[in-house]
Amino acid sequence: xxxxxxxxxxxxxxxxxxxxxxxxxxxxxxxxxxxxxxxxxxxxxxxxxxxxxxxxxxxxxxxxxxxxxxxxxxxxxxxxxxxxxxxxxxxxxxxxxxxxxxxxxxxxxxxxxxxxxxxxxxxxxxxxxxxxxxxxxxxxxxxxxxxxxxxxxxxxxxxxxxxxxxxxxxxxxxxxxxxxxxxxxxxxxxxxxxxxxxxxxxxxxxxxxxxx
Ligand code: B1M
Numbered sequence: 213x214x215x216x217x218x219x220x221x222x223x224x225x226x227x228x229x230x231x232x233x234x235x236x237x238x239x240x241x242x243x244x245x246x247x248x249x250x251x252x253x254x255x256x257x258x259x260x261x262x263x264x265x266x267x268x269x270x271x272x273x274x275x276x277x278x279x280x281x282x283x284x285x286x287x288x289x290x291x292x293x294x295x296x297x298x299x300x301x302x303x304x305x306x307x308x309x310x311x312x313x314x315x316x317x318x319x320x321x322x323x324x325x326x327x328x329x330x331x332x333x334x335x336x337x338x339x340x341x342x343x344x345x346x347x348x349x350x351x352x353x354x355x356x357x358x359x360x361x362x363x364x365x366x367x368x369x370x371x372x373x374x375x376x377x378x379x380x381x382x383x384x385x386x387x388x389x390x391x392x393x394x395x396x397x398x399x400x401x402x403x404x405x406x407x408x409x410x411x412x413x414x415x416x417x418x419x420x421x422x423x424x
Contacts (some may be wrong), residue, residue: 216242217253220285224257227277229284236285246292250320254285258316282316286323292319294327301328302422305347306357307335308391309368314361317391317411321357324411325418330355341368341375348376348385355418358404360391369394370402386421390414 216239221233239249261278265272270278302324308318317339322332333351335343348356356376360366369389376382386405389398399407406421408414 213242213244214305220249220253221257224254224278224281224285225260227274227278227281232281232285234290236288240288240292246289247369249285250289250293250403254282258282274415279316283319286316286319290323293323294359301330301358301419301424302355303331303333303351303353304355304357304418305333305335305344305351305353305406306359307339307387308337308359308361309346309365309372310338310340312360312362312365314359314391317361318357318359321359321390321408321414324415325357326422328415328419330418341372344372345375345379345381348381349379352386355421356385357414357418358387358389360389360394363393365398366393366398367405372402388414388417388421 216235218335220232220239223235236249240246258278261270261275265275306318306322306325308315318337322334326332333347333353335347339368339375344356344358347353354374358369358372360369373382373387376385376387388406388408389402389404390408394407396407406417
């Protein structure tokens, strides 16, 4: 098991999509839990990629290929992570805020919410406040899930909440926020209804915001 996890870790770190696919497939065939693969190999690999970038050993192209290898692995885990409960739990509009192209964490949050029977309307990345507003309005979603990975794009979460207020929609939708630089204190400061540090806690938060 350690060998398999370390091949997945290495494949993502090196941005080797084919090796990541093969290693994750092998791990699933060996009946390793999707969550074990994610938490013990894939997420630590992305963490290390971030560290290497900070140290100046990796540059944007290395981050990009690592992200692709990660997405390949995630797509194989998705069927395991999305074994949905039966009763529909509510509708969620989700997206990464304006100016921000990071979507791996947001995708993971969406997958886990889907697994908890939420209906997801995923707007993708670099989503301006007005698109969030429009989607909430047309879908009648009860929850808005905002992700940001850059300190420079965190203020766009606040702008999105303000845009909801201006459109008269703030009372209709609960707003949850998350992403590596986001904190509970920041969430409170910008008037969000909740913050979750990771995907599984995002599910718990979504359920509690829905009164479940
Ligand atoms: Co970027 N990047 N990046 N990057 N990147 C970070 C975020 C950075 C921390 C790296 C570093 O310096 N150590 C740094 C940000 C520094 C800062 O703002 N303080 C950074 C930078 C600087 C940049 C660029 C500016 C680099 C440049 O161009 N010079 C640039 C910005 C582009 C843009 O967005 N406009 C950039 C670009 C990129 C790539 C495109 C190459 C690629 C993203 C590809 C993609 O997402 N499709 C990339 C990557 C891969 C990273 C790192 C290495 C990995 C991010 C990731 O996917 N993590 C990252 C370093 C790091 O995070 N350590 C880094 C794995 C993922 C599962 O975790 O996204 O944290 P995460 O999600 C978690 C939680 O945060 C939480 O749950 C998830 C699962 O547990 N969560 C939520 C997330 N959203 C949530 C929402 C919720 C609740 C929980 O409720 C709604």
